[in-house]
Amino acid sequence: MVSTQAAQAEQTSVESAEQATVEFEAKAIRQASRRGFLMALPAYGYLVLFFAIPLMIVVVYSFATRTSSGGTALSGWNLDAYRKLGEPIVRDILFRSIWIALLTTVLCLIIAYPFSYYLATRSERVRNVLLVFVMIPFWSNFLVRNYAWRVLLGNDGPVSQVTSAIGLGETRILFTPLAVIIGLVYGFLPFMILPLYAAIERIDWRLVEASRDLYASGFESFRRVVLPLSMPGVVAGSILVFVPSLGAYVTPEILGGAKTTLLGSYVVVQFLTARNWPVGASLSFVLMSVMLVTTLIYFRSGGRTL
């Protein structure tokens, strides 16, 4: 085949030879992209099977009808489940979840930024040791760590003992929104630290020197150079904390008690207790859309700032 191609090329005029080259190149490009697709096929298959199809099922169920016996009828498509999301009880839960997720994000940011800055400005060796410390909590089970907080924050737990010892009286933190926020901040802090560290570590320190040389005080230098240049890390960390906080289930269940129902728990209740799958599905879908939009905003702003 190669020899016939070569023979043809010799016979044809210059013009058609060029034409042949273009087609040849196009063919090579097509082949390369086909090879790429083949390599990605397992990943695509996985995504379709375990993400796209389940997601479609969720969407379909959100338009379905709940039967009187608690089952779900895949007929009589309607928007009842979405209408239910507008009811005060769901709205309250939604706002409470957003509020708690926001507060968690801000607290994580406040705690993580100075630490990440410190981390990024250490020597390589100190840095690696500190990074390991940041990761250590991941080595034990998330559930176990949440139960540990239950002990710590309990009415006769260490925190309460300390406050009563110094005369502030017993503290009742467990089963309050505060306990949930403490648990969430604790759980998601590494997700704030790591992107922040990566962003700050990447900053060219000569820019800070340049700003100091141009009469910026240490604080001004931070405000005008370090902070703006670390914004990609701030945004990435905030999303990595906000999104899972919004849908958190384990921590609010363990530390929040009955009065602080959040979205995650509400979805579970809809599926398992109330047996109202359409509402659970619609809420899941809305929640996922919110997260998707947030993430898109991040990628947009990330592309713009740097």
Added chain:
Amino acid sequence: MTETTEKCSVPAVGITGITKRFGDVVAVDNIDLSIADGEFFALLGPSGCGKTTTLRMIGGLDFPTEGSLRIFGDEVGTLPPNKRPVNTVFQNYALFPHMNVLENVGFGLKMQKVNKSDIAARSRQALDMVQLGHLAERRPTQLSGGQQQRVALARALVNEPKVLLLDEPLGALDLKLRQEMQLELKTLQRELGITFVFVTHDQEEALTMSDRIAVMDSGKLLQVAEPEAIYERPANRFVADFIGNTNLLEGTVADSTTVVLANGSRVEASSDHAAGTKVAVSLRPERAYCHEVGGAPSAHSTIDGKIRGTTYLGNAVVYRVALDWMELDVREENRPGMAKFEQWQEVTVSWDPSAVAVVAD
């Protein structure tokens, strides 16, 4: 060894007994330096010689371990950079990537709380001075290397510093642009009358641009002098070797006018080293001539050898002449009638005895 010519009673930069140690490493070793007001001053040396550290100490980016550092008489050794009347043009420019060109230039003024309209006017003026007024709204990353370097210059000069520090300012530019910028920097400095202190490892750049040069090596100041003196009368072997090209003919001082070379021949070379001192006679390639054997002028010192190689440079030809004990480079300018020599041809190398310098370690 450091000959300081004080043009002005109060030097722009006065360095006394400055030492800088990083842990066990001595980056700058007890140097004294006085830079006069309005001077274009070069800190020259190989990488790691301490020149950049010296500049950073003047700028306040590093602090001396010992010694005193004065700018126009005021002790500034321990002041942070924002409290010093100096500005720096950084190597690779260090322009703020998140600000446009005008904001970059205006940064220093903004930090000094100059009012907004003045900031805009002065920044524009500074940009016009470096002929970049039309790029004010661009981001630094959208500029070429040469343009970035001009922005860095404008960003420093807009603050009207008493001393401008330049760290390898032209290092990242290609040759043509570098030569252009050398001229421009020089002109700018003359017009503004500001003291420029610049760091370079490029001896040619230092010779071209500076009023005076300080040659540094291993944290020590080896010689401070005008370019001509540095080139003609190097203080020691390192300076002779580092500045320009030279042939170092090893030998021993016999008396104040004679050096015995390593092969035993005696050449005329005046020095004030004691008899018996190991020295080198520094013979610049362009100061030596090649002749047919025996064709050298009688007043010249001579050595016989063979042509081992020829390098054609266009404007000159460099002959490498093999002696029994070493090799010499001889540069013949490419003028009409230039004598040509064949490979392995026997030649006599000659030089005017007053054209050599005797240097010790």
